[in-house]
Each structure stands twice: as structure tokens, then as C-alpha cells.
Amino acid sequence: MDKETGEKRSVPNLYRIDSDKLGRCEYVMLTSKQYASVMVIDVDQIGKAGGHPENLNSYVKGVIWALVQHGIGPAWAGINPISGKAQFIWLIDPVYAGKNHTSRNMELLKATSHELGELLDHDPHFAHRFSRSPFYTGKSPEAYRWYCQHDRVIRLQDFLRQVREMAGQSQHVKNKRQQFNSGRELINTVKTRREEAQAFKALADDVENEINAELDQYDPELIDGVRVRWISQGVTARDETAFSHALKIGHRLRKAGKRLTDAAIIDAYEHAYNVAQQQGSAGRDSEMPPMRDRQTMARRVRGYVTQSKTNTSLGSNAPGRATSSERKALATMGRKGGLKAAQRWKTDPDGEYAQGRREALAAANRRKKASGNSTRAQVLSVISQTYEQTGQIPTWQELMQEVGVSRRTVAYHVAALKKAGLYPDV
Structure with missing residues (x-):
């Protein structure tokens, strides 16, 4: 019972690592709201059956190998023997929080988990509470196969910086130095950004006229619900077609009060891309962008649909913002x-x-x-x-x-x- 509020609350069972009772627990709580000494990432990308690291999803396997090459690989890797899904555990410098469950270090842990999860294409709904236990010794057929890689303890701030370097993300460094070598370079960059923004705005305005799904059945120019855009006779603009269709679906989801999930936007993009490939490939092989680029596209679409400000996490291709001194220089010119x-x-x-x-x-x-x-x-x-x-x-x-x-x-x-x-x- 809580002495301050008088309310009853459940008390977790604590076990030693060498305890037989711990070996019978397939799920454990490795962290609490006020303390964490590990970071757990749950990856739902389906691989192959077998429970071996070779059975991981090819994209996940590539990212893990890159992390290992940078010296920041996981301490524990657990793999589902049936689906090839996985959970990865990193040992971290312990972080603490007060009774309000918030602290700067806990926020740093959340940021690191988010960045690393985005890199691994993780399950964004993973609660980070109950996790698969690497100490389970039972006979469950779905028990993860665990592999211990090392026992190094990482420092979150350094780890986050390395992950952002791998992902091509900004480091959010305070007092960042001017990133342009000359005023002319600054002006040209701003002009390029303005032209890109105007092009995407024109495309978004064009799509707004197509967001009514009830009119699709009367539009003879639509193919499987997709308005195919053309470069020339018999040659489709696959990327532009896919992006505009994803943008249209995003407007419809928001109008219907539904969530603008990455999965829904990416599905719309892939469907439109395949339609454009089928209608006018002109002998070109399918060049569907990798999943990371499609996720970047989904975030960009969500930003346009919700009319939010440009986010620096839109991907490595998104240009950075001008600093305060650069904006003053532009104004002075x-x-x-x-x-x-x-x-x-x-x-x-x-x-x-x-x-x-x-x-x-x-x-x-x-x-x-x-x-x-x-x-x-x-x-x-x-x-x-x-x-x-x-x-x-x-x-x-x-x-x-x-x-x-x-x-x-x-x-x-x-x-x-x-x-x-x-x-x-x-």
C-alpha cells in the first residue's frame, strides 16, 4: 500500500539471476519508470525460421552488422525461432528518475531508443516494460534464442551521437557553427530550398482536388485508384505518381479522423509505384526506394498533410535550417x-x-x-x-x-x- 495515497499497488517479484524461479519466467521487466540499466529494442521485421542470427531479416541483419563494425553492437540478441523477429539489449550507464518519472537522463534514454529504433525499423508500439527474458530456461516452442555478444556498458550520449552519424541525422549540437562557407553559398541554398518547397506545395495543392474517394469511380484517368503521371509517351513518372498518391491517401485519412501511420502511407506509395511500373516501365527495372527512404517519405507526407513545420528528422537528404546569424545575413543582403x-x-x-x-x-x-x-x-x-x-x-x-x-x-x-x-x- 502506498503510504502517501493509501492506494493498493502491486509489488513486483524480484529474483536473482541464478534463481530457478527466474528461469521459469519467459517475460521479465528489465526496467522501471525510475531506473533503467539496459535499453531494449523490439524489432518486428519478419525473417526466417531457425532462431539463428543468419535467420534475421536482411535489412535488420545489415544494420546490426554496421553497429557491430562501429563498436556499438547489442550485448544480447534474442531471435524468435519461428518468425525471425528479434529483441536486442544494450547495457547502459544506469539512468534514474524521481517520483514524477521524468529526468533529463530518462529523456536521453527515450531519444536514444527512438533513434536506434528508427534505424532498426522497430515496433513503435513496444511498451519497453515487459521484455523477453534472456534467462528463460523453459521449453516454450516460441521462446527466443539468446546470444550474448559482450558485456560492455555504453554511455548514452556517445551512443546517440554514433547512431545519428550512421543514420545521417543532425546532432542537435548547441552553439552550432555557421555551416556555409560564403554568403553566395547561403543564398543559393535558400533559393534551392524555396524552389523545392514551391514544387511540393504545387503538388500538394493539386492533390487536394482528388481527396474525395467517392469521385474516383467516375474518373476515367484513374488506374486502380491511382492517377498515373507521365514523363513522355509510354514512360511513367513512378516516384512522382507514388508520392502524390500517398499524399492523397494521407489527406483522406486525416479527413476521416484516422491516424496517419507510416504503414498506411507506405502501402499507398508502394501500390501507386507498382501501378506506374506496370503501366509504363519502358523496360526499366523496378527501383522501389529502400524501406528507410520510404519511411522518410511517410514522415514528409505526414508533415504536409498536417501542415506542420519542417522537421529536421525528415532524413539525410533534407537540407538543414539556417542559423540565427545566417538568417540575419540574408535579411541584411x-x-x-x-x-x-x-x-x-x-x-x-x-x-x-x-x-x-x-x-x-x-x-x-x-x-x-x-x-x-x-x-x-x-x-x-x-x-x-x-x-x-x-x-x-x-x-x-x-x-x-x-x-x-x-x-x-x-x-x-x-x-x-x-x-x-x-x-x-x-
Whole structure:
């Protein structure tokens, strides 16, 4: 009984790992709302019967192998011997929460589970409460076959960063540096985004006229409920046809008050793509996008249908947003001050204003070069100390963590050190 509320509540049974009673439990609660030392991902992608890692779904198997190659593979892998579905367990630094069941670390665990689950195409409705037990010793024919891979404990923040790198997602780093090398590059990027947005908006407006399902039976241009779009005579625009049909189905689902699930949108996309392939393939093989790209498409469709703002998780192909300083730069370029400055550069390139701007630019470049030299010195220091103490060269991941820079920066400085002959020869 709860002393504060006076309400009765069930008390879970706790067992030791070597207990016979634990061996009889096919399902266990590995985490609670206030404590978690493991992260469990449930994958419902059907594979083959057998219960061996080779029987996993081919996509899931490929992702797990990539995780292992990056040194962040699961500690335990449980495989259904009948369907090939699986559950994966990672050992994590324990996270805690108070009585309100919320904390920053618990939110980090949820974010990591979501990102990893998206990468593995997981079951989004998995409750993360009761899981298959890796300690089950009974004789149930559907009991998972468990394989212990290692006993390493991972740090959630580092793990999340690596998963996002694999998935091509943004890292959500605070105080992010400007991502464009020049003002011209920033302007061209914004123009490209505007053109893409206008194209998709025009397509969405066109689809809105077709959302009434009752009119489909009277439309002679529809084939199996799909309006096929054409590139030329006998050649269909398969991707555009599939996307517009998925968008139409999304509008219908929302109008009917139904959930805009990934499965429903992807099914509509696949159906329209197959119809377009059948009607006008022109000898082309089916080039259905992989499941990850179809999931990205589903999120994009859901965003257009619900008229929400662009989400940075739409996939690796979605352009990033401009930072605050970049938006100010864009605003300045269209104002009188920016126009006046451009006129000064054109009419008096060797005048006082131009000379002052060149000096400021040269000073900024000198500071940037000094910063780069400082970073290279830090990289060299970490390499030298690690090699002196252990006799081994640190990995790029270790250099990234120690110096606090990106993988690209590490690669740049390591190449420069090798060229200068300062990299240890092992």
C-alpha cells in the first residue's frame, strides 16, 4: 500500500539471476519508470525460421552488422525461432528518475531508443516494460534464442551521437557553427530550398482536388485508384505518381479522423509505384526506394498533410535550417545597408571601405588559422600521449571525444600530420 495515497499497488517479484524461479519466467521487466540499466529494442521485421542470427531479416541483419563494425553492437540478441523477429539489449550507464518519472537522463534514454529504433525499423508500439527474458530456461516452442555478444556498458550520449552519424541525422549540437562557407553559398541554398518547397506545395495543392474517394469511380484517368503521371509517351513518372498518391491517401485519412501511420502511407506509395511500373516501365527495372527512404517519405507526407513545420528528422537528404546569424545575413543582403555596401565594392574597390573590409577578413582568417593550428596540436598531443602510454594509436572516435571535434576535422588533421611526418609510424 502506498503510504502517501493509501492506494493498493502491486509489488513486483524480484529474483536473482541464478534463481530457478527466474528461469521459469519467459517475460521479465528489465526496467522501471525510475531506473533503467539496459535499453531494449523490439524489432518486428519478419525473417526466417531457425532462431539463428543468419535467420534475421536482411535489412535488420545489415544494420546490426554496421553497429557491430562501429563498436556499438547489442550485448544480447534474442531471435524468435519461428518468425525471425528479434529483441536486442544494450547495457547502459544506469539512468534514474524521481517520483514524477521524468529526468533529463530518462529523456536521453527515450531519444536514444527512438533513434536506434528508427534505424532498426522497430515496433513503435513496444511498451519497453515487459521484455523477453534472456534467462528463460523453459521449453516454450516460441521462446527466443539468446546470444550474448559482450558485456560492455555504453554511455548514452556517445551512443546517440554514433547512431545519428550512421543514420545521417543532425546532432542537435548547441552553439552550432555557421555551416556555409560564403554568403553566395547561403543564398543559393535558400533559393534551392524555396524552389523545392514551391514544387511540393504545387503538388500538394493539386492533390487536394482528388481527396474525395467517392469521385474516383467516375474518373476515367484513374488506374486502380491511382492517377498515373507521365514523363513522355509510354514512360511513367513512378516516384512522382507514388508520392502524390500517398499524399492523397494521407489527406483522406486525416479527413476521416484516422491516424496517419507510416504503414498506411507506405502501402499507398508502394501500390501507386507498382501501378506506374506496370503501366509504363519502358523496360526499366523496378527501383522501389529502400524501406528507410520510404519511411522518410511517410514522415514528409505526414508533415504536409498536417501542415506542420519542417522537421529536421525528415532524413539525410533534407537540407538543414539556417542559423540565427545566417538568417540575419540574408535579411541584411536585401536591405539598404547591404545594397550600399555592394555598390561601394563595385564603384570603389580600392577605397577606404574596401580596404577596411579586406583587413577585417584577413584578421579573421589569421584567427581561424590559429584555431586550426591549436586543434592540430591537441590532436597530436592526444596521439603522442596515448602511443607513449599504451603503445597503440587512438581511434578516430577516441580523438573525436578527447578533442571535441567532428570526424571530418580529425581526418583532416591526421592527414596533415602524416604528410608532415609527425604521425607515429607503427
